Amino acid sequence: MSANSPSIDERLVHKKFPAITRHRLALYCGASGDHNPIHVDLDFAKAAGFPDVFSHGMLVMGYLGQALTDAVAPSRIRSFSTRFAAITQLGAKLTCEGVVTELMEQGGEKRVKLALTTKDQNGEVKLAGEAVIAV
Amino acid sequence: MADQSAVGRMFTPVTARVEPGRLRFFLDTLGERNPVYRNEAAPVPPTYLFCLEMMDAPDAFEFLNALDIDLARVLHGEQRFDYHAPVVVGDTLTFRSRVESVTDKKGGAMTLIVVETAVTNQNGAHVADTSRTIVVRNARPS
Numbered sequence: 443m444s445a446n447s448p449s450i451d452e453r454l455v456h457k458k459f460p461a462i463t464r465h466r467l468a469l470y471c472g473a474s475g476d477h478n479p480i481h482v483d484l485d486f487a488k489a490a491g492f493p494d495v496f497s498h499g500m501l502v503m504g505y506l507g508q509a510l511t512d513a514v515a516p517s518r519i520r521s522f523s524t525r526f527a528a529i530t531q532l533g534a535k536l537t538c539e540g541v542v543t544e545l546m547e548q549g550g551e552k553r554v555k556l557a558l559t560t561k562d563q564n565g566e567v568k569l570a571g572e573a574v575i576a577v
Numbered sequence: 578m579a580d581q582s583a584v585g586r587m588f589t590p591v592t593a594r595v596e597p598g599r600l601r602f603f604l605d606t607l608g609e610r611n612p613v614y615r616n617e618a619a620p621v622p623p624t625y626l627f628c629l630e631m632m633d634a635p636d637a638f639e640f641l642n643a644l645d646i647d648l649a650r651v652l653h654g655e656q657r658f659d660y661h662a663p664v665v666v667g668d669t670l671t672f673r674s675r676v677e678s679v680t681d682k683k684g685g686a687m688t689l690i691v692v693e694t695a696v697t698n699q700n701g702a703h704v705a706d707t708s709r710t711i712v713v714r715n716a717r718p719s
Contacts, residue, residue, distance in 0.1 A: 459608070460608070466606070469602075469605075469606040470606050470607075472602065472606075473599075473602045473603040473605075473606040473628070474603065474606075474627075474628040474631065474632075475628050475629075475630075475631035475632030475633075475634075475637060476628070476631050476637070477637060478638075478648055478651075479648075480648070480649060486649065489649065490649035490650070498653075499652075499653035499656070500624055500627055500628070500653065500656070501607075503624050503656060504603075504607050504622065504624045505607065507622055507623035507624045508607055508608075508609050508611070508622065510623065511611060511613070511622065511623065512611060515613065516613065516614075516620040516621075516622065516623060517620060517663055519623055519660055520659070520660060521657065521658060521659045521660065522623045522624075522657070522658045522660075523655070523656065523657035523658065523708075524655065524656055524657075525654070525655045526652070526653050526654060526655065526656070529652075
């Protein structure tokens with residue numbers, strides 16, 4: 443890991459996660475406080491027009507955050523944002539990546555901007571975001 | 578359905594404590610093994626502020642209910658965190674949320690609602706700002 447002297451296009455973040463299960467969604471419902479039944483109750487999801495339950499966006503962002511803090515201490519993250527580009531289905535095996543896109547100086551410290559993505563096993567982008575970290 | 582009148586609307590402040598047991602449940606759920614999170618006075622993971630606000634809100638979906646939005650029609654569009662100071666286990670945080678914008682998209686088929694939240698700790702320090710964009714799938718006009 444070279445987070446102390448990163449270079450443009452360097453991939454600082456890379457992590458794969460196991461397939462998302464119904465059990466994981468049930469646990470995340472309790473662990474996150476997001477009790478929206480659309481993620482755990484098949485009847486509710488169908489009534490809302492979806493073929494099945496699907497992942498909380500914030501579970502997927504949680505995985506992306508985990509991949510990020512495997513590479514960068516939490517105290518060095520200045521911002522972290524994402525767009526939820528597509529629904530993450532059951533069974534999705536996610537890969538999170540982060541590539542350096544910009545070196546800058548802000549607030550009197552050296553920082554880098556990372557472009558972040560989360561894709562499923564088919565390469566479909568689920569999350570596209572960025573983080574700014576102090577180096 | 579939400580309209581421009583919702584902009585500027587504020588909601589009941591939420592106070593939440595960063596409890597080690599609840600945090601451990603979150604870490605285990607995500608298969609998080611990073612030792613940085615397992616110490617006393619450990620930092621919280623980058624998305625955990627979102628959870629704390631929902632867990633300790635008297636009504637986790639207050640703003641949806643207040644704006645008469647059906648939970649079944651809501652998707653999460655975007656999420657942003659700006660961190661100003663560390664948040665660690667044992668902290669007590671206060672979340673103050675405000676509707677920043679309401680924007681119709683696709684000829685009214687969707688409405689985007691941006692809610693911004695300022696987070697302060699037990700010492701009054703402004704530790705973070707968060708911003709969430711909610712996508713409402715509107716019913717087709719009959």
